[in-house]
């Protein structure tokens with residue numbers, strides 16, 4: 001395994017669009033990744049033997065679950081959440097622990113617990129799980145990854161038992177006639193992904209702002225939510241920690257000048273596609289917005305983006321007035337995307 005960002009840059013330097021391995025075709029070109037994501041009839045998302053709602057669905061069944069999710073994830077609903085006070089609470093108590101990664105993990109878990117009304121008693125278990133999940137993902141050991149996934153289902157079951165009537169978790173579990181396995185799958189996709197990705201997004205942005213003091217100052221001065229989203233999108237595009245998603249061809253398909261047989265496994269490498277020099281040059285939040293693939297594109301476009309951006313904005317709005325972000329060495333890249341240890345020092349202002 002190599003760092004996904006370095007892998008993508010290397011492939012781009014060779015002018016590659018598609019990388020063939022024994023198991024799959026990895027799509028690193030921006031145009032090809034976009035074309036595939038926008039053609040769900042030829043490229044199915046049904047790639048896993050496990051129930052993945054809604055990620056693993058296609059067509060009408062997928063659309064039905066997306067409508068259900070929208071009730072909980074649409075921008076108006078999530079804008080109501082007070083993530084600023086969650087961030088304030090995490091940072092106020094951070095005086096003796098100024099590790100950016102620890103703060104990012106803690107904030108991600110607390111923000112998620114706040115949104116879903118999961119009990120405080122699950123916090124340490126969730127934090128341990130995030131750390132172990134990241135280690136398992138890095139190891140590439142499938143048995144370990146499967147064990148960690150099973151552990152997560154137990155956490156969800158405990159949360160379902162403890163969640164108060166009227167909470168988001170409670171409504172999801174009671175209002176839609178869903179089976180237990182379906183509820184667990186939806187919550188797993190919301191939360192397991194959220195925790196890891198959110199903490200990693202924070203790491204990427206923290207380092208990028210440490211490297212760009214004028215931009216750090218601009219955000220510290222306060223920006224509109226729209227402006228924050230444009231800047232965060234562009235920083236995440238340059239170092240996309242949410243590396244890839246899979247597809248499988250449903251028919252013979254033609255992409256990037258090549259023929260793919262029906263049944264070909266395809267990996268959309270968002271991190272690489274987001275740095276394709278044919279499409280992107282330099283730092284340009286407005287100019288690059290339409291081509292940004294951090295949240296995917298097409299039918300499976302991330303429904304969690306508004307929630308994620310409110311959480312990120314709240315965190316940085318509280319972090320930046322308290323601390324200067326200063327780069328510190330080369331850090332350690334995470335082979336599963338983003339930073340394993342973010343090379344930044346938080347210096348109290």
Ligand code: HEM
Nearest residue numbers: 054055190194197198242245294295296300302303304308
């Ligand atoms: C924090 C950073 C996040 C990033 C970078 C991210 C990125 C993505 C991407 C690239 C996809 C497209 C997958 C594909 O095309 O196969 C996706 C799908 C999805 N994301 Fe996110 N996501 C994030 C956070 C979240 C959060 C917080 C939630 C929910 C609370 C969420 C829920 C989902 C779901 C349910 C899907 C599947 C959508 C579908 O298949 O229709 N994501 N995400």
